[in-house]
């Protein structure tokens with residue numbers, strides 16, 4: 242009988258482990274009699290990982306071991322665990338000064354070492370946990386899942402012990418079936434050494450689950466270190482309000498991990514969950530949805546939720562989320578401000594309507610601009626992070642000029658200091674249209690390993706910055722790192738404007754039907 246479940250969240254920056262919290266809450270609601278324990282290695286100093294895990298297993302003696310692995314990929318333009326990956330990669334690839342090149346190489350090497358160490362460390366912890374748990378229960382089951390495993394489920398098999406169940410996406414139903422000892426054949430999972438992942442398994446639609454407010458009185462009972470996240474005031478605690486995204490953006494994997502069908506968590510339940518955290522002192526919430534307002538048809542759901550937050554009287558809270566700013570209305574803007582939204586990220590990727598269409602992002606930049614005006618008029622006066630990924634497809638000097646014009650228009654609305662341009666270069670991810678494009682165009686081999694970023698020729702292709710503009714962007718970013726590393730995004734925008742000038746805003750907002758593009762790039766449009 243499977244009745245003692247231990248959730249181990251593998252080492253991670255201290256981001257609230259909402260995934261395991263929801264899993265434990267769900268199983269408790271279905272099987273109130275089973276014993277559960279949450280153990281979060283995100284709160285343990287690195288030198289103690291192994292011994293703390295041993296101690297926890299010795300005490301709890303689980304017969305189901307659930308390992309949750311959140312992130313694995315360190316590409317980001319910001320300081321990651323091993324340094325700033327973008328700076329290192331660009332210094333190594335594009336610097337003319339051999340000393341800077343060398344610095345990039347050394348930085349890259351340091352990051353790769355951190356990355357490989359983390360892979361070894363986490364797989365080591367999984368194996369160690371299993372071995373230890375076998376002392377108490379010889380047929381203990383081992384399941385691994387979480388964000389990182391969902392994206393790289395095909396690669397992790399080679400590191401896991403035989404018999405490990407590798408899971409993609411939400412794990413609630415899978416765990417339920419394991420407890421009931423039912424067949425798991427129809428779940429998005431496979432068993433290492435016994436079954437192979439089905440072709441395109443990640444694209445299968447997840448089983449629907451009804452979500453109710455997480456019961457935090459129960460969670461604090463099974464998680465002795467829960468207080469860790471209550472002590473500091475700056476944690477944004479995760480709360481899910483919906484799951485899934487119906488869009489098709491060419492570089493994005495969320496839409497397959499979470500599924501295209503959007504599930505709305507009932508507003509009353511979301512507020513009930515927030516209220517429990519509020520009563521424990523939490524004032525900052527991160528709505529963990531892939532998109533808080535995935536499409537216009539979900540505007541009413543967002544309005545309902547925010548109105549209920551207003552009615553709840555939780556007046557001194559703040560929240561943040563990923564927001565498609567094409568789906569705002571003046572009413573929604575008003576509610577967002579009233580409920581304390583103090584940060585949001587709009588991933589517009591480009592300020593050129595032509596490129597937005599080519600990346601299949603399905604929104605209208607003119608609408609985004611108008612909605613931002615409405616948000617400002619509603620009293621929004623906090624930080625907006627605007628994510629730009631240059632050079633995804635068909636970028637040209639004129640599309641860069643359009644992006645700059647668009648960015649200046651956003652600055653005119655919110656104020657220069659309130660709009661933070663986050664300059665990303667796409668980290669190519671498996672199961673995306675961009676990956677298909679790269680394989681079909683011989684940029685990547687079909688059997689490439691997306692985790693082999695320790696191989697410079699793989700890393701360079703995964704950090705998407707193709708020629709002919711690749712070196713130009715490399716040079717601009719290096720200049721910005723030199724000039725003002727603390728205000729990197731704004732400096733990049735200024736340098737680009739100095740070099741290329743601005744397009745008329747109207748040009749940015751209109752997408753010509755035809756454009757000068759290479760045949761290869763045109764293919765992406767019909768993928």
Ligand code: B12
Nearest residue numbers: 254260309312313314317384385386387388408412479529
């Ligand atoms: C919201 C979010 C953020 C927010 C988090 C805010 C907060 N306070 O919680 C912010 C913006 C801060 C963020 C930051 C980053 N994120 Co993020 N984030 C997400 C996002 C969109 C949702 C994660 C989430 O909380 N979901 C809701 C919870 C309930 O779901 P969950 O945690 O996935 O858990 C469920 C399942 O995974 C499963 N499950 C979990 N564990 C287990 C275990 C078992 C055994 C089983 C069976 C199932 C299971 O069941 C759970 C319940 O349904 C995901 C993408 C996505 N759509 O999933 C990326 C994602 C998790 N992030 C990712 C990354 C990389 C990052 C960064 C490291 C990026 C960076 N390089 O800077 C940073 C830093 C994070 C850190 N550790 O320092 C990657 C991780 C995978 C990877 N590529 O390595 C993801 C998957 C996105 C991607 N593009 O691939 N992120």
Ligand code: SF4
Nearest residue numbers: 486488490493495531
């Ligand atoms: S980038 Fe955003 S809108 Fe596009 S598919 Fe991903 S989650 Fe959806």
